[in-house]
Every structure is written in structure tokens, then in C-alpha cells.
Amino acid sequence: MYLSRFLSIHALWVTVSSVMQPYPLVWGHYDVCKTQIYTEEGKVWDYMACQPESTDMTKYLKVKLDPPDITCGDPPETFCAMGNPYMCNNECDASTPELAHPPELMFDFEGRHPSTFWQSATWKEYPKPLQVNITLSWSKTIELTDNIVITFESGRPDQMILEKSLDYGRTWQPYQYYATDCLDAFHMDPKSVKDLSQHTVLEIICTEEYSTGYSTNSKIIHFEIKDRFAFFAGPRLRNMASLYGQLDTTKKLRDFFTVTDLRIRLLRPAVGEIFVDELHLARYFYAISDIKVRGRCKCNLHATVCVYDNSKLTCECEHNTTGPDCGKCKKNYQGRPWSPGSYLPIPKGTANTCIPSISSIGTPPKFNRIWPNISSLEVSNPKQVAPKLALSTVSSVQVANHKRANVCDNELLHCQNGGTCHNNVRCLCPAAYTGILCEKLRCEEAGSCGPDSGQGPPAHSKPALLLLSALLGAANPLVF
Ligand SMILES: *[C@@H]1O[C@H](CO)[C@@H](O)[C@H](O)[C@H]1NC(C)=O
Numbered sequence: 001m002y003l004s005r006f007l008s009i010h011a012l013w014v015t016v017s018s019v020m021q022p023y024p025l026v027w028g029h030y031d032v033c034k035t036q037i038y039t040e041e042g043k044v045w046d047y048m049a050c051q052p053e054s055t056d057m058t059k060y061l062k063v064k065l066d067p068p069d070i071t072c073g074d075p076p077e078t079f080c081a082m083g084n085p086y087m088c089n090n091e092c093d094a095s096t097p098e099l100a101h102p103p104e105l106m107f108d109f110e111g112r113h114p115s116t117f118w119q120s121a122t123w124k125e126y127p128k129p130l131q132v133n134i135t136l137s138w139s140k141t142i143e144l145t146d147n148i149v150i151t152f153e154s155g156r157p158d159q160m161i162l163e164k165s166l167d168y169g170r171t172w173q174p175y176q177y178y179a180t181d182c183l184d185a186f187h188m189d190p191k192s193v194k195d196l197s198q199h200t201v202l203e204i205i206c207t208e209e210y211s212t213g214y215s216t217n218s219k220i221i222h223f224e225i226k227d228r229f230a231f232f233a234g235p236r237l238r239n240m241a242s243l244y245g246q247l248d249t250t251k252k253l254r255d256f257f258t259v260t261d262l263r264i265r266l267l268r269p270a271v272g273e274i275f276v277d278e279l280h281l282a283r284y285f286y287a288i289s290d291i292k293v294r295g296r297c298k299c300n301l302h303a304t305v306c307v308y309d310n311s312k313l314t315c316e317c318e319h320n321t322t323g324p325d326c327g328k329c330k331k332n333y334q335g336r337p338w339s340p341g342s343y344l345p346i347p348k349g350t351a352n353t354c355i356p357s358i359s360s361i362g363t364p365p366k367f368n369r370i371w372p373n374i375s376s377l378e379v380s381n382p383k384q385v386a387p388k389l390a391l392s393t394v395s396s397v398q399v400a401n402h403k404r405a406n407v408c409d410n411e412l413l414h415c416q417n418g419g420t421c422h423n424n425v426r427c428l429c430p431a432a433y434t435g436i437l438c439e440k441l442r443c444e445e446a447g448s449c450g451p452d453s454g455q456g457p458p459a460h461s462k463p464a465l466l467l468l469s470a471l472l473g474a475a476n477p478l479v480f
């Protein structure tokens with residue numbers, strides 16, 4: 001009886017998830033903020049962590065060039081062909097649409113041939129440096145979810161810096177340096193992302209991987225987001241739970257992938273030879289055909305929808321939060337301090353909703369931060385751990401998204417504070433710690449830290465882990 005129910009659930013799961021397959025870039029199942037469930041008290045809302053889908057962020061940015069008059073064509077000028085630097089009769093003319101190369105062409109639809117591109121003026125003022133800043137602004141915090149990819153139509157620059165801002169362009173930090181010779185250009189040893197590890201993932205490196213001039217075919221520069229995720233989630237990003245766990249507990253890591261603005265600083269065009277050919281300066285310029293930035297609005301796990309209205313991105317906050325990033329509690333919902341949602345426990349996370357202010361309800365409800373209310377889920381047999389979840393109470397979206405996700409992995413860690421990974425589904429924590437990754441002091445969970453700490457774990461945690469492993473064990477692998 002239990003087996004047949006299990007099989008039918010599983011069959012449905014397979015059907016639904018095969019329908020839902022075309023989602024290679026979505027890195028989560030946090031796509032509903034709440035769902036209705038049945039408890040002994042009847043139908044109630046169950047709140048979950050939620051986030052907007054990852055999408056093409058270039059549709060929502062503003063671009064600014066410095067110096068402002070650096071785009072070619074005003075006045076018209078000739079430049080040399082990319083393929084043949086001695087054929088110098090190509091024309092850029094801003095007043096003729098077919099010969100103009102305005103900045104918008106970095107973000108238009110590519111895939112046609114020949115491609116459209118932005119182009120700078122040529123290096124006619126050599127030896128004065130030819131430098132351009134391309135600033136991309138969202139006026140909103142966004143979380144990057146895939147590599148930043150810049151496709152050059154000219155040779156790739158000899159020197160370039162990618163910078164980021166987290167405060168709407170007030171301050172800037174380097175993100176990555178690019179040069180044909182890192183030591184010469186930036187006094188840095190050349191490195192590639194593959195030389196990094198989990199412990200050095202936040203290091204800012206200079207790479208020579210993308211900076212050869214005209215000679216090679218490749219025209220692409222990457223800022224490698226996925227390779228950095230892979231230090232936590234494994235080579236094919238199968239173990240996203242591990243990444244989520246780490247993002248949840250390490251603010252610095254979360255911030256590393258978060259930006260409000262990006263700046264591409266082009267410092268020296270591709271020369272391709274040791275010396276600059278002063279007789280043919282029209283050979284040297286920058287041209288970019290495409291910039292890809294994928295990400296999502298940062299809504300602190302309190303919204304699945306981010307709207308673009310009036311040239312502005314805003315989270316549609318749930319859980320009674322408000323603000324552009326859902327960064328505070330609504331008025332009259334300040335019964336406890338605001339906190340972001342949590343990815344844990346996988347796969348639903350914790351909503352950390354804002355609750356009505358104390359004055360309006362008397363005493364604040366006792367709140368269980370991480371663990372779901374297990375008694376409302378009726379585990380049928382604690383050993384076999386097949387949750388008796390009535391399917392009708394769970395939306396198909398949610399069912400499809402309960403895919404397999406390992407919680408931990410002894411190679412890639414993630415049990416913290418000396419915890420060890422058990423069967424990839426739970427961390428065995430030292431006595432003083434608890435939480436899915438042993439990330440929390442046990443006394444904190446019990447709200448009794450201080451001189452008399454050392455309380456037992458919350459009664460819920462054991463069945464919750466068993467339930468979790470049942471959900472994970474029955475599901476399909478997370479496909480990327
Ligand atoms: C580009 O921006 C940097 C700061 O990020 C600034 O120091 C530099 O002068 C700017 N360059 C140009 C050409 O505007």
C-alpha cells in the first residue's frame with residue numbers, strides 16, 4: 001500500500017519533471033513563496049524561501065561610456081579591417097545608420113552575420129593611452145548566476161580591468177584583471193580560476209587566458225561565475241545544496257556574486273606585436289559585439305517576481321517584507337527583527353516571514369526558524385520515512401522541483417564546525433552544534449546562549465532530517 005503510493009508519486013514526479021526540463025540556468029527550486037497545506041487545523045499557508053528566476057540582465061541596464069565622445073564616427077573616420085590590418089579603408093560614420101557603431105549594439109540580438117558592434121575611435125593620439133570605461137548600471141542589486149561574457153569584434157584588449165560596485169556606483173572594486181602580460185601591466189602573477197580553491201575563491205586575480213591579440217580566433221572574455229560555483233557545487237554543479245548552504249552562511253561569498261553596477265575598463269587595445277605600428281594607428285581600436293550578463297534580482301529570498309517598471313527593477317516582496325530588495329519588514333509587521341530567507345533546509349528553505357508587531361497581537365508567536373512543523377506532515381513510519389504528504393496539497397511546480405540535492409559531501413565539505421557528512425544527506429554535528437550544516441550553536445537554536453547554555457536539540461530536528469532524506473532520496477538528480 002505504501003509502496004504503490006510511493007510508486008505513483010514517483011511516476012508523477014518523473015512526468016512532471018520531464019516536462020519542466022528546459023531550465024538549465026535556474027539554480028534553484030525556490031520559485032514559490034507560499035503554498036497551501038492541510039493540517040489538523042485545516043488549510044493553512046506554508047511559507048517558503050523564494051527568489052526570482054535567473055534571466056538575461058542586459059535588458060534592464062543603462063550603459064555609460066567614458067569619455068562620452070569615444071564612440072567612432074563623429075567625425076567620420078576610416079579604420080583598418082580586423083582580418084587585414086593593412087586594408088584601412090573601412091568607414092565609421094555616426095550619421096549613417098549602416099556605418100554607425102553606437103553602444104546599444106553591444107546588447108542587441110546577435111546570431112546574425114555579420115554581427116553588429118560598438119566601436120571606439122582609433123588610437124590616432126598615440127602615445128596618449130586609448131582608454132574607455134563602459135559602465136553598466138542596474139540601479140538595483142542583482143545576483144550573478146552565470147559567466148559574464150564579452151565578445152570582441154576587434155582583437156581582445158592587451159589590458160583590461162573588470163570592476164564591480166555594490167553601492168550604485170559610489171565605490172568600485174576590481175573583479176578581475178586581464179592582460180597579455182599580468183606582471184608587466186598590473187604587477188600581478190598570472191593565474192586562472194582553475195588555480196583557485198574553495199578557500200581562495202574570493203581572490204581577485206589577473207588572467208592572461210583571454211588576452212591574445214589578432215592572432216587567435218577566439219574573441220571572448222569570461223568572468224567565470226560557474227567555475228567559482230563549482231568549488232562548492234561540484235564540476236557539473238550537481239550539488240547545489242552545498243553551494244546554497246555556503247551562500248547562506250557566508251555573507252562575503254554571497255556579496256562576491258552580487259553587484260549593482262559593472263565597469264569594463266579598457267586600458268590598452270590589442271596590438272598583437274611588440275611595437276605599435278605608428279604609421280597605421282587606424283589598426284588600433286576597441287570593438288565589442290556582445291555582452292552577456294545573467295542574474296536575478298536580489299530579493300533576500302522574499303520574492304519570486306521582479307518587475308521592470310519605469311526603467312526600474314523592483315522585487316515584488318512577499319512574507320510581509322518591503323523595500324527594493326525586500327530588505328525590511330512592512331509597517332505593523334515588526335514583531336521581530338527582519339531577516340533574509342534561508343536556502344535551508346533544502347529544498348524549500350525557510351521564509352523567515354515578518355510577523356505582526358507585538359502591540360497588535362499581544363505576545364509574539366513562538367517561531368521555529370529552520371525546521372518545518374513536522375507534526376503537520378504525518379510521517380507514517382519513522383524508520384521507512386515515506387512522508388504521507390497528500391499530493392493534492394502540493395502544487396505540481398513544487399513537486400517537480402523536489403529534485404535530488406545532496407546536502408553535504410566529504411570532499412567538497414560543507415559540514416561546518418567539525419561536523420562529518422553522512423551518506424551525503426546529513427551532517428553529524430559535534431554536541432555543541434546543530435543546523436543542517438552544523439552552522440549553528442545549539443544553545444542559539446534553543447535561545448539559551450549564555451552562562452547556562454548547552455540545551456538539548458529541538459525535538460523536531462531528527463524527524464526533519466529523516467523526512468528530508470526521504471524527499472531527497474526519492475527524487476531525480478538535479479539536471480544542469
Ligand atoms: C574609469 O574609471 C576609473 C575608476 O573606476 C577612473 O579612475 C578612470 O579615470 C576612468 N577612466 C576614464 C577614461 O574615464
Ligand SMILES: *[C@@H]1O[C@H](CO)[C@@H](O)[C@H](O)[C@H]1NC(C)=O
Nearest residue numbers: 045047318319320353354355
Ligand atoms: C501578511 O499580511 C497580510 C495582511 O496584511 C496577511 O493576510 C498575510 O497572511 C501576511 N503574510 C505573512 C507571510 O505573514
Ligand SMILES: *[C@@H]1O[C@H](CO)[C@@H](O)[C@H](O)[C@H]1NC(C)=O
Nearest residue numbers: 039040041368373374375376
Ligand atoms: C505544529 O502543528 C500542530 C498541528 O497543526 C500545532 O498544534 C502545533 O502548535 C504546531 N507547532 C508549531 C511549533 O508551530
